[in-house]
Amino acid sequence: MKFLSFIIFIITTIQCQPQDYGALEYYTTLPQLLEENSGISISQDTERLYMINDSGASPTIFSMDLESKKIVQDITLSNAKNVDWEDLASFGNTIFVGDFGNNNNKRKDQTIYWLEDFDQIDEGSYSAFAKATTFTFEDQKKYPPKKKHHNFDVEAFFVFQSHFYLFTRNRIPQKEFNGTTKVYKIPMEEGTQTAVLIDQFKTCSDREDCQITSAAIHQQTGKIALLSYNKVWILENYTDDHFFSGDIKKIKLRYTSQKESITFKDVNNLFISEESSSKKQGNLYILDIEEQ
Numbered sequence: 287m288k289f290l291s292f293i294i295f296i297i298t299t300i301q302c303q304p305q306d307y308g309a310l311e312y313y314t315t316l317p318q319l320l321e322e323n324s325g326i327s328i329s330q331d332t333e334r335l336y337m338i339n340d341s342g343a344s345p346t347i348f349s350m351d352l353e354s355k356k357i358v359q360d361i362t363l364s365n366a367k368n369v370d371w372e373d374l375a376s377f378g379n380t381i382f383v384g385d386f387g388n389n390n391n392k393r394k395d396q397t398i399y400w401l402e403d404f405d406q407i408d409e410g411s412y413s414a415f416a417k418a419t420t421f422t423f424e425d426q427k428k429y430p431p432k433k434k435h436h437n438f439d440v441e442a443f444f445v446f447q448s449h450f451y452l453f454t455r456n457r458i459p460q461k462e463f464n465g466t467t468k469v470y471k472i473p474m475e476e477g478t479q480t481a482v483l484i485d486q487f488k489t490c491s492d493r494e495d496c497q498i499t500s501a502a503i504h505q506q507t508g509k510i511a512l513l514s515y516n517k518v519w520i521l522e523n524y525t526d527d528h529f530f531s532g533d534i535k536k537i538k539l540r541y542t543s544q545k546e547s548i549t550f551k552d553v554n555n556l557f558i559s560e561e562s563s564s565k566k567q568g569n570l571y572i573l574d575i576e577e578q
Contacts, residue, residue: 308540309578310558310571314355320348321562324441325374325500326547326570327381328557330405334358335549335557335570341370341387347401349409358409363416366399373500373547377445377474379405383416384452386440391457392430396421396440398450400476419450421472421479434462440470441546442501442512446527448474452481453512455497465489465496467512469529487530489514500548502556511556511575513548516541518556520575537578544568 305312316323316337324340335350345366349359363383370387381404386396400417407414426438436457443452450472456465465488470481489512490496500513510521510529516539524532539545547559554576560568 306541307569307571309537310539310541310573313557313570313572316559316562316568316570317357318562318567319357321567323559323561323568324372324387324546325384326549326557326559327374327376327502328549328551330376330379332551336374336376336381336404337547337559338371338374338383339368340372340546340561341368343368343371345371347374347381347383347404359407359411361401361404361407361412361414363399363401364413365415365418366397369393369395369397372441373443374549375444375450375502376404377505379403382443382445382450384440384443386443386452388439389457390430391426391436391438394422394429398443398472417476419472419474419476419479421481423470423481423483425483433459437466437468441499444501444503444510445474446503446508449527450474451501451527451529453498453501455499456493457497458493460493463491463493463496465491465493467498471527485528485530489519490517495542499546502549504550504553507553509550509553511548511550513545513558515543515545518548518558518573518575535575535578537573537575539573 322339325338327336337348345363345368351358372387373384375382380402383399398419439455441455452470454468469485512519518537520535522533544561556573559570562568
């Protein structure tokens with residue numbers, strides 16, 4: 287009997303141990319309707335977090351109240367499809383949805399949707415018509431290109447100085463993989479545009495951990511964050527839009543999961559979210575970048 291009690295004690299103790307999330311602080315578990323969360327952005331008043339799902343889901347933007355941690359609003363874009371929504375960005379009172387996921391590098395219909403006066407929409411369920419910017423890459427000639435050139439998938443972007451800046455998720459096979467993310471620039475205008483290649487940066491060489499899955503910029507300071515499954519890169523003190531010309535800090539999160547969304551909570555803290563896995567629902571975390 288004592289042995290059985292000891293076993294029960296051990297099992298209970300193990301189950302009660304807190305999950306180790308490495309450098310991340312657990313904030314909340316995402317609801318099931320956001321099990322494939324692929325983009326987040328914070329409201330101007332920092333009271334809500336806007337969130338989307340990726341390919342095949344409804345073309346809907348959800349709003350989570352950060353105090354109650356509940357979904358309080360959903361807005362479906364009436365003129366949009368969710369081919370492969372991969373990131374959210376905001377500028378002033380306009381929110382932008384990046385429908386540019388391109389795993390096979392053969393899309394010719396990448397689109398960024400705009401929804402203006404977003405923070406003025408009340409809680410509840412709505413439908414709205416969005417503006418749109420479509421684009422193709424200036425240096426892509428074949429759809430798809432050879433696998434050794436599969437670097438036209440985009441899962442990360444932000445708005446800076448009236449332009450969209452896109453960061454590619456490198457899909458080149460491991461044998462040739464070197465972690466290079468390409469940076470493209472598009473004017474923040476409606477209609478058909480060309481994404482102009484302006485820079486590139488080698489993250490690291492492990493294909494499973496060095497693909498850029500989301501990006502964010504702190505509009506007041508210009509501080510930039512790039513995300514992978516287990517790392518964050520912080521870019522500061524750069525010149526103009528030469529983002530890799532300044533200080534670059536690499537933070538190892540010490541916890542690998544399918545992290546696909548990042549936004550600034552404030553100048554020194556980031557919200558990071560992950561997609562669900564077969565074992566558990568995805569979580570929302572906080573990363574204190576000053577402590578790392």
